[in-house]
Amino acid sequence: MTFGQLPYDVAHLLGGIMVLLSFVLLYQRRVSAVIGAFAVQGGVLAAAAAWQAWVQGSPHLYVTALIALVAKAALIPLALRALVRRLDLHRTVETALGIGPSLIAGVAVVALAILVVLPVTARVAIGTREEMALALSVILLGMLMMITRRNAILQVVGLMSMENGLILAAVGAAGMPLVVELSTAALVLLAFVVGGVFVFQIRERFDSVDIGFLEIHRGERR
């Protein structure tokens, strides 16, 4: 599988779309648009997993694809939209770092990912290498999103985008064991995070949650 062959090109294309969608996540100014972009990313992840399942001939990856399609492209975005409506959250994105600097940082992070992965995996079969670089880019962009946004919802979206990158890396590496279990476990984790936001009704942002409660526990206030 090298450059110019169909399996490689399609996998590459889908991975590239995911990175692109990570950038889209990074520059949206409205929460509903961020959720929409995240749903699309989940759909692309499902397509990438399904494609890998077909190319590698390993049917269990179809389960991963199904999980991605049902949960990430449909259920979680719907739940997030319900959250935003029900809790009356801010509809605009509050940034800690401006959109422009975020994008520049994002480009730097992607360059770093490529610089790291391509030499390290020099002896690995071609195809996996680019896939790894793309997956690492998605992970780093998700983390960048978590630290440059103040809304709790957007930080959750960043976390899930990171997890998308992990799944992309897992499905791209042929012969990786426990991919399905990995994606299921990650899904459960994310369900808990979203549910946690629901239950505790963290309204504004993690920054401003009252830490006075913690100080009593730390023994700093008598």
Next chain:
Amino acid sequence: MLTALASLVGLLVLLAAAAVPLGRRRQGGAVVHGACLAAAALLALLAAAALAVGPPEAPLRLPLGPPWSRMVLALDGLSAWFLLLLGLSGAAASLFALGHPPGPARTLPPYPLFLAGMALTLLAADAFTLLFGFELMSLASWALVAAEHQRAESRRAARLYLVFAAFSALCLIPAFGLLAGPTGALEFATLRTLPPEGARGAAVLALALLGAGAKAGLVPLHAWLPLAHPAAPSHVSALMSGVMTKVALYVLARLVLDLCGPAQPSWWGLPLLALGAASALLGALRAALEEDAKALLACSTIENVGLITIGLGLALVFRGADLAALAALALSAALLHALNHGVFKTLLFLAAGAVAHAAGSRALGRLGGLVHAMPVTAACALVGALAAAALPPLSGFAGEWLLLQALIAGWRVADIAFQVAIAATLALAAMAAALAAAAMVRLFGVAFLGRPRTPRGAGAHEVSAPERWAMILPAGLTVLLGLFPAPVLRLAEPAIAALAGPVALAPARGLSLWAGDGATAYLPLVAAALLALAGAALAFAVRRRSPLPAARGPAWDCGFIAPPAHLPFGDPLTQPGPAGIAQPLRRMLGEALLRARERVDMPEPGETRPARHAAGFRDPSLPLLLAPAAWLRERLADQGERLRHLTIRRWLSLSFATLVALLALLAWLEAR
């Protein structure tokens, strides 16, 4: 043999576990210490057998340890030599503890662990086992130093000790890591095949010197030693001073002389020479000024550790200059002095423990005249003190004679820088030996001669029979080692050949020590005979010259008025005290080296309080090393406190930044 040694170590660990329930019984202490005595005696026997008939060839692989590095045990000339010392001192200390009234139950379990840790360190043939044993030794001895945790100074000593132990682990672990290099093999046999070069070798040297030096008490890192050794129970302080510092020196020798290979350059010896000379001088000077018997002995340990380190450094210098015979001379000096010092320092600490128990105090200013009340202890302490003062024909002289001969031969290194460094070291080592002699005269004179200085001291009594034997045995050994150093040194020949080169021989012929090619020799038996002859002649002459029997008169008390009736032994203030004897040295050397100060607190006219003359000194390592370290710790703790108030987003930013930095490092390393 290795199986027997390994099972001994295992049994000691089991004994430590059994000591927890045994500590509640009345006879528990006797059982534990008796078992330790048997184990230590067996260790000594096995080590002596290994030295006499040759160590076992194949290492013993244990099915223990982490999966990437199974524990490997082995015994060679070097480790058997130190194991012999461990067995001898451990047996004497355990015997002493048998006769001593039992301490608190919490001191029982760490004691076998301490012995097991030292034995494991010596037996280790891979880095993991060595470090494991080393840490076991450190932690067990920490628990023993902290045994009297009710006293604030004990707690302080234990805390300082723990910090230095952690520091030495912090240095030794990367030293072995650097030595293993990218292959990651930890077994000594593999490490020897890949000696480090250039900057990596220098880093290994520096880390080994810092790590082992902190545990051995080399000079900038010695602040814990005069505090921690006196804080432990006496038999433990004997082991810490006599053996544990030697185990640290063993690790230094193993790392620098053995594992780094024979092809290291000469300058590797220079840091060892410098630190050793500084330790010898400062330790001896402090020993001459200290007023606590055990602290004095601990400082004398610093001096002797310094002398041994000089020997090791000199061996490195000579080996780098292809002078194998001289390297063997310096190495034999270091090994012989390590063994001798271990034995006589054990003896001295046990005697100090006996005195502290019988006369109720360790402070020299409260002792005196004990030679009448405790004749056996006094005789044993005299043997130890004479050996520590390096007087012939006792054991201390043999080692220091070899060391000075090796230093005098330093001119044979061609480079003038080395010649000058070795000459300076020679001067400092000789000065240290003289100061140590002064310290020992002061120790023995103040504690055992003269008249009692306190009523409690006047009521002293001789200690129990096991305690007496625990002192008589090392005292006899000190005499024997002094009279027959050559046969003993021949036992160390495998170690010398392994470290100094296959052609190197111990500088011993027959019953005498020979330095170099026959020019200089020390014949201990002849020296002893001459001294005995001179003594007998003196006694005979005195007897001839004064035919009348000796009469006892009242001691002249420097013109003071007659003592009141409640002081039947005379006014204690009318005999010289420890501070007074130390005064000339404090004024000569202490003001420059130890910041010694004297202050007279004179009352105003009309006041009725007495005038006071206060004298003291401050070790320079306190303000120069410990104070900045404490300041740094405060700053780091403040920074850590500030971290606690970060928000989640900032925490995430920290981990993101770390991740990106590591990835960038990886990319940079790959690009090179």
